[in-house]
Amino acid sequence: MKKxxxxxxxxxxxxxxxxxxxxELAAIGLESEIKIIKTQGDKILNLRLDKLEGKGFFTxxxxxxxxAGTIDIAVHSLKDLPTVNPPGLTIAAIPKREEATEYLLILKDCVDVSKKLSLKxxxxxxxxxxxRKSQLLGLRPDLEIEDLRGNVPTRIAKLRNEDYDAILLAKAGVKRLGLDLSDLHVEELQTTELISAPAQGALGIQIRESDTELFAALQPLNDARTAEEVGVERKVLNLFEGGCHMPLGCYCKKEGxxxxxxxxxxxxxxxxxxxxFLRAGSSEGLAERIVAAYNADKKRPAKVFISREIGEHSYFRRALAESGIEIEGRSLIRTFPIVNILDPFxxxxxxxxxFSSRNGVEYFFKLNPQLPKKTRFGVVGHGSEDAxxxxxxxxxxxxxxxxxxxxAADFAALVPGQTVLFPRAADSLQxxxxxxxxxxxxxxLPIYETVTEENIDGSSADVLIFTSPSNVDAYFAGNLLEPGQQVIAIGSSTGRKFEEMGVTYTRPYSPDEIGLAEAVFALEVR
Structure with missing residues (x-):
């Protein structure tokens, strides 16, 4: 084959x-050379991306x-590539993708670890x-978002020049360039926290459809798993008829x-x-299911009960208000400290x-512990992490x-031969x-106990959310499910309570307010 x-x-x-x-081509016996081509997106640097005409301004x-035949292969960041190829072109291979997570780079004097995302x-x-802007403001409505253009090193230079307090970049780009970020605070945002762009971290190798010999030669570079995952993401983007300026995040991973x-x-x-959040046994029809869930005609719950007090400005309350859903939040248990002074032993x-709960975190630190400097922390989920x-x-x-x-299995694999302190509820399952x-x-270290309330009134809400097994016990001591009510259980131990009762339930992917909002949005009133 020619060069x-x-x-x-x-x-x-x-x-x-x-x-x-x-x-990669050389490794499979194909010789090549590089030709640099300037695109519209490279030439126009004074406009926001969503102000540029058309969809393929980087491609x-x-x-x-x-x-035109002046090149044989185009290498793209797949997230920049429109979902429909021009006539005569095709994606011949999608190599295994880099991580799709985001890096939030923060000037060190702008860090506040007590706040979500560590931003002051x-x-x-x-x-x-x-x-990114939409999701950032969803998590932290107090932030000020300003436009940022330029290649990756230019954006980081603008941050170091203190034009911004922080910037957001795809981890894949930073990692590929091997950039030194030691002078910055780096917060890695997982795809479950800030959902990445469709096909983020993936490359697309585009060729002419007529080059069938080249297509066959490129197949060793194609990663079938990545291709199937990003295929779902790009199909969602296509069905929403959006370009890369649409406020759309979509991330698919195959788990088992x-x-x-x-x-x-x-x-x-x-x-x-x-x-x-959706889980399915096949990628077939999955994108269509996702898009259908956003249909404005879908009948959503009018009211949701949750066995927890919900703050006026909490993510969960704001998420449900966006869909016109009322919240009835009340805790069915009370907690009390059982340790007032912490023995240094x-x-x-x-x-x-x-920590296996928010309460565990709060009661432990109320004891003003003097911690060894080497102490590391593990938490059961993002709710405890925020606490x-x-x-x-x-x-x-x-x-x-x-x-x-x-x-438990993941944490156990991390700590063999080490010493772990467990501040917990007296009746926890351990x-x-x-x-x-x-x-x-x-x-x-049992440090608090829970007591269930008595004579609890039932709720007529369309959806009942239970945050712990003790809340389930408290509610159903004197109440039954009403016809049509749906149940969401936070955590597997809460779910097992409903399994014992023979009640069908939904469990959010993550046991925090974001996971709960995802679970409620996926439901349809029967």
Whole structure:
């Protein structure tokens, strides 16, 4: 086969991508060279991306040269590529993608670890992405968002120049360029927290449809799993008829035999995003299901009951208000401290402290513990992580699943041979403790107890959300489910209560306010 010409943009990241593909081609015996092509997006730097005409402003010129035959391969960031190929062109291969997470880079004097995302109140964040802006303001409505253009090193230079307090970038680009960020605070935002752009972190190798020999030769570079995952994401984008300026995040990953998909969509950059999580056994028809869930005609719950007090400005309350859903929030249990002074013995030689609830975090730090500097923290989920932040500490381990058994197994694999302190409720199930190996030393510290309320009134809400097994016991001591009511259970232990009762329930992916909002949005009133 002749020497191939690879067309690419001229930014540092685009050149890294093109050189990476050139090495991959050489590994399968194909010789190539690089041709740099300027695109509309490279030439116009004084306008926001959503103000540029058309959809392929980072790709059109490459596609024109491909069709003209002046290049043989175009290497694209797949998230920049329109979902429909021009006639005569095709995506021949999608290599295994880099992580799709986001990096929030923060000037160190603008860090406040007690707040969500570690940003000080009212911080100025640079991004020209409507998707990022919408989701950021959903998480932190106090932030000021300003436009940010330029290639990755230019954006970071603007941050270092203190034009912004923080900026958001795709981790993939930063990682590929191997940039030194040691002078900045780096907060990695997982795809379950800030949902990435469709196909973020993936590359697309585009060729002419007529080059069938080249198509066949490129197949060793194609990663079937990545192609199927990003295929779902790009199909969602296509069905919503959106370009890369649409405030749409969609991330799909294959977990075992299932596909798990997170979607966030807003009407514009200022709009609160509606989030959805779906799990399916096949990618077939999955994008259509996701888009249908956003149908304005879908009958949603009018009222949701939750066994927890919900703050006026909480994410969950704002998310439900966006869909016109009323909240009835009341706790069915009371908690009381059972330790008032902390014996220093409990903190001696500990390596980790693990919290299985917000209450555990709050009651523990009310004891003013003098912690060893080496102490690391584990939490069962993002709710406990947020509580830990309020006391000025980061979690070194965060359970990403609502299944405490899975969280326990992940944590157990991290701490063999170490000492772990467990501040807990007196009646807790101790699932994590039971999962630890025999060589892990457990320091048990019951610090509070729960008491259930009596004579609890039932709720006529369309959806009932229960936050713990004790709340389930308290509610159903004197109430039954009404016809048509649906149940959401936070955590696997709460879910098991309903299994014992023979009640069908939904469990959110993550046991926090974002996960709850996703679960409620997915429901349809029967």
């Amino acid at each position: 191939l010409i690879i067309g690419t943009r001229g930014s540092d990241l685009a050149l890294w991508q093109a050189n990476h593909i050139m090495k 059109k010129e490459l596609e024109d040269e491909l069709m 109140k009212g911080a100025m964040v640079g991004t020209s992405s409507n998707r 035999a299932d596909f798990e998909v997170w979607t966030a969509k807003a009407n514009d950059a200022e709009d609160f995003p509606k989030r959805l 409990y903190l001696k030689n500990i390596d980790w402290i693990f 830990l932040r309020q006391f000025g500490h980061f979690a070194d381990f965060v359970g990403e699943s609502g299944d405490v058994t899975e969280v 699932t994590v403790q039971k999962a630890l190996g025999a060589d892990t030393r457990i320091v048990d």
